[in-house]
Amino acid sequence: MNQDRADAPKPESAEGHRRQSAHGGLHGGRGPKREHNRRWLFLLVDVLLLAAIVAAVIFVVSLLTPASVFDETEVEERSITYQIELEGVEIQHFNVQQGDAVIDSATGNVIGHVMNFEGRDYEVYTDRVTEVVTSAADGEKITYMVDKITYPTDKYKTYTVTVAVDADYIAGIGYSVGDCRIAVGRAYQVRFPGYTDSAVCVAIHAE
Amino acid sequence: MNEEKKTLPRVRIHLLDVVLILLAILCIVGVWQRSNLKKLFSAQESMDAYTVTFEIAQLSPTVVDDYLSAGVELYMDHDGDRVSLGTLSRQASTGAATKYLKNNAGETVSAIYYPEDLRSVRGVLSSHGLERDGSFYISGDVLLSVNETVVAYTEHADFEIRITGIEKVT
Numbered sequence: 001m002n003q004d005r006a007d008a009p010k011p012e013s014a015e016g017h018r019r020q021s022a023h024g025g026l027h028g029g030r031g032p033k034r035e036h037n038r039r040w041l042f043l044l045v046d047v048l049l050l051a052a053i054v055a056a057v058i059f060v061v062s063l064l065t066p067a068s069v070f071d072e073t074e075v076e077e078r079s080i081t082y083q084i085e086l087e088g089v090e091i092q093h094f095n096v097q098q099g100d101a102v103i104d105s106a107t108g109n110v111i112g113h114v115m116n117f118e119g120r121d122y123e124v125y126t127d128r129v130t131e132v133v134t135s136a137a138d139g140e141k142i143t144y145m146v147d148k149i150t151y152p153t154d155k156y157k158t159y160t161v162t163v164a165v166d167a168d169y170i171a172g173i174g175y176s177v178g179d180c181r182i183a184v185g186r187a188y189q190v191r192f193p194g195y196t197d198s199a200v201c202v203a204i205h206a207e
Numbered sequence: 208m209n210e211e212k213k214t215l216p217r218v219r220i221h222l223l224d225v226v227l228i229l230l231a232i233l234c235i236v237g238v239w240q241r242s243n244l245k246k247l248f249s250a251q252e253s254m255d256a257y258t259v260t261f262e263i264a265q266l267s268p269t270v271v272d273d274y275l276s277a278g279v280e281l282y283m284d285h286d287g288d289r290v291s292l293g294t295l296s297r298q299a300s301t302g303a304a305t306k307y308l309k310n311n312a313g314e315t316v317s318a319i320y321y322p323e324d325l326r327s328v329r330g331v332l333s334s335h336g337l338e339r340d341g342s343f344y345i346s347g348d349v350l351l352s353v354n355e356t357v358v359a360y361t362e363h364a365d366f367e368i369r370i371t372g373i374e375k376v377t
Contacts, residue, residue, distance in 0.1 A: 045224055048231035055238040129308050129318040144318035146306055174362040184364035204363055
């Protein structure tokens, strides 16, 4: 490894001993075969030390990065569609078109393109109750239902937007697009070219 | 005498070489097997089987049917690591999601949400953990207590669950 060094070696180091041996300084009078073997031994020590240093560097780097170089997780790309729900949208401001890019504001990633969307009445629960009386063999039974109100249907709607994307899939972990995990129940602040709102993922379908 | 002086340093060199080689090999093997070493150091005590029960206050019934079936494993994040909360031993059960409100007579009554919209959910997880100083550590790492709310996730869904019971399997 360092056979061409000409300067004086440090006696304690493996290299030093090797140099001294090669010149016959310390253990003079050894045969060439023995010298050759010793040279290989020192070379082995050097290689192992270097390997240990490289291993230590890899270890530190793997600790500092979220994805480990030793991870055997297999990432595969899958085409998926998922649905996000935008509640209480003012119809006059809603400006989403088929094919629009969908951006997750938190990560800045394009997390798909709009396949289609459909609206339905925007309903919210109130703090009032409705009494539902039913007859039973042992008399009447009253059930209290939490009241729902429907916002004016010409002004407000809840939109379900279907988004298509090629996502990374890891078994046991699920789908992600860039740094953005796609999962049911997860809330997103989504941006379309002409509209932004908060949304919740309500379904995922793998194709 | 002269011969001894000559050989002594050689013996030292060999020992040093052997130590260096062993250290280097240990270092490489240590990096290669670091995840096992981590487990060895983090959970030296053996873990036992536990049953962890949880509830979700309000959830769409379709989500329960699609994503909380028997055999599904729930995880949580802790310090950047994924920690297993256990596996659903059976399909999560649902009940009426309720809210206390006043009726027309001014009495406080338990009112239910429309069941097609929202249901309350109860689940049972087969988990592993250990007890230390009377506290339960799920997967040997994370302290978990009854009434604790945890953001749990499966492969395809995220949930906010409230721990309602932790029992050692006998």
